[in-house]
Amino acid sequence: MRGAALALLHRRPWPLVAWALLVPAGIWLAVAMEQLIWAVIPLLVLVAAYVVVDLLGAFVFLGVLIPLSTELDLPGGFSTDFPVEFYTIGLMFAYFLWLLGNLKKRFPVRMVLHPIGLLLLAHWGWTFLTSFSALHPLISIKFFLAKSWYIVVYFFMAGSLLQQEDGIRRFFRAALWVLFATIFIIMLRHAAAGFTFDSANKVMAPFYRNHVDYAAIMTVLFPVVWYWPHGFSAKKSGSRWHLLLVLWLLLAIQLTYTRTAYISLLMAAGLYVVLRLRLLKPALVLAFGLAVGGLLYLASQNRYLDYAPNYQTTIAHHRFDNLIEATYKLEDISTMERFYRWIAGVQMGRERPLLGYGPGNFYEGYRPYTVTSFKTYVSDNPERSGIHNYFLMLLAEQGFPGLFLFVALLFYAFFTAERLYHRLPKGPKRYRLLSLTLGLGVITSFLLMNDMIETDKVGTFFFIYLALLVNGEWGV
Incomplete structure (x- = not known):
């Protein structure tokens, strides 16, 4: 043409x-x-x-x-x-x-017609339906429209166009070239500031909103970089340059001081073992059981109140080692502020279990459901940030059906990946499948601590990975 x-x-x-x-x-x-x-x-x-x-x-x-x-x-x-x-x-x-x-x-x-496509359409449709019963329908309609062009372009359009190895390679090569360029610029700025924890957020502009967005896109694309020689490159062999890029990317992730990124990489490694051993179903059942059991335990006799922070000692930290220590002592302000909002999200889900408060309406409705004993210095929330857990966000905004549809979508995507992994012979398609699946695992890990599906640094790759997974199921 x-x-x-x-x-x-x-x-x-x-x-x-x-x-x-x-x-x-x-x-x-x-x-x-x-x-x-x-x-x-x-x-x-x-x-x-x-x-x-x-x-x-x-x-x-x-x-x-x-x-x-x-x-x-x-x-x-x-x-x-x-x-x-x-x-x-x-x-x-x-x-x-x-x-x-x-x-x-x-x-x-x-x-x-693929089950992943059907579940995604159901999730999309439920987002549309719950927009009309929202606390503020205008906010929900805007949220729905933004989700619409994400799904159309990054799932359906990606599935239509990225059907050949060359097209897939071109897309990820373009993304990685620019990503590494931004990493180079940010690391130069960070080096000038002494690579300090306190300066990590300040050197991100204008490319990234904060260090979490920066860490997220690097971690989401790390499996692609890892498997590049065998799954994406036309040369089909590794090189010293590839090893250097992997080490450089790991160093850049380390210097973001983002705990979720570290945990996500470990969970991706665990997911690889689970896929190899065909243990995905018992692993997901175990994870789901632990999550439900933990919630029931904390809800029973209001045990969650035993973990309320000390308002005076729960503060922001300017050294990473102090932050890690404060995290396990439950004295880190970002962690405890998450608890403050998560509790509100659960209460909102209990109040409106069917339709929720409407897509994008968590901020508008969560105040009456907060628990004062979990309040922190940043609970005034002037930046109007969200709940920092995508699953609880869905519960609060779209009720239990919205949460169920998204969890079902994730579960089926991982089941599809495991089935394909053991069906495909060793070769480029299998390595590409591994990179996409581990990338989805990284995204899922981030969703436990952030609500990032509707952001360009994560949501774009979430839908593209799903599209390529569907193409892989059809032998494309």
């Missing part, structure tokens, strides 16, 4: 002439009207033309944008991931037009 487009431009160059005239016109209007948007219009036209000519290339460009994207505050208390969210919306409409070009042949039937 790209070659045909170039041949057409050679015969009829008027689109290039028109674009060449549009560039100075846009710059002149931007200066005259003092609005930068006019200068951006020629770039948007160029991007739109590229999308038409090479849809896969346009999707691969997402890999470039995701590590570079930053949070941008909008009027009305809303925010967006700029520029990746706007680009995602544009790709969604381009994908719709591409489908309409040959709907019978291009419609992603296999993605829709």
Whole structure:
């Protein structure tokens, strides 16, 4: 298609002439009207033309944008991931037009009819349904729309386009090149600050909101880097450069001082053993049983109150070793603030068990359900942050059905991965499957301490990994 487009431009160059005239016109209007948007219009036209000519290339460009994207505050208390969210919306409409070009042949039937696709659609549909009973429906509708273009682009579009090894390699190579570039810049800044724990958050701008986002994208992509020579590279062999990149990435993760990232890597290693030994079902049953048993134990006779923090000694720490010590003493402010919100989330789920308080409405409704004895110095929450546990967020905002649908989606994805792992012969497809599955394991670990599916650094890869898992099930 790209070659045909170039041949057409050679015969009829008027689109290039028109674009060449549009560039100075846009710059002149931007200066005259003092609005930068006019200068951006020629770039948007160029991007739109590229999308038409090479849809896969346009999707691969997402890999470039995701590590570079930053949070941008909008009027009305809303925010967006700029520029990746706007680009995602544009790709969604381009994908719709591409489908309409040959709907019978291009419609992603296999993605829709696969149990992972059906569970994802059910999860998506429940998000839509609970938006109408929400505490603030406008917030929920915005949440639903954002989730919609994530699912359409990163699951359905990814499943339609990333069906060949070359396309998969191009996407992840683009993402990793830019990721390592941001790592290099951030480590230089961090080195100038002495690699201190206290400066870890300050050196992230403008690429990452905080050290957790930075650690998350590195950890989510670590299995891809680990298996790159055998699962993604055309050379199919390792090298000293690969080993250096792995060690560099591990060092960068270490220097984020993010406990969840460390635990996630350990859990990914455990997941690998579980997959190899076909122990996934008993492992998930055990994990589910321990979670339910722990909740019942803490709820019985209000035992959870025995773990309430001391308000005076539960503070923020400026040294990582002090933070680790405070964590197991239950005197770390971030951990105890999580408990404060988790308790509220459970109480919200008990109050509205069927429909919850509506997607995106945790902040609007959690105050009356907090327990004062767990209050910390940061409980005023001026930054309007969430519950920091995706599963409890679903319980509070979408009730028990919303939680069940998402857990079922995760369970089935891991069951599919285990089945495929033992069905595939040793080779690139099996190594790619391992990298995707371990990446999903890392994301699941992060969801226990954060609510990150609707963020560009994690949610994008969550849906892409699911899409590639479905493609693997169909032998693609």
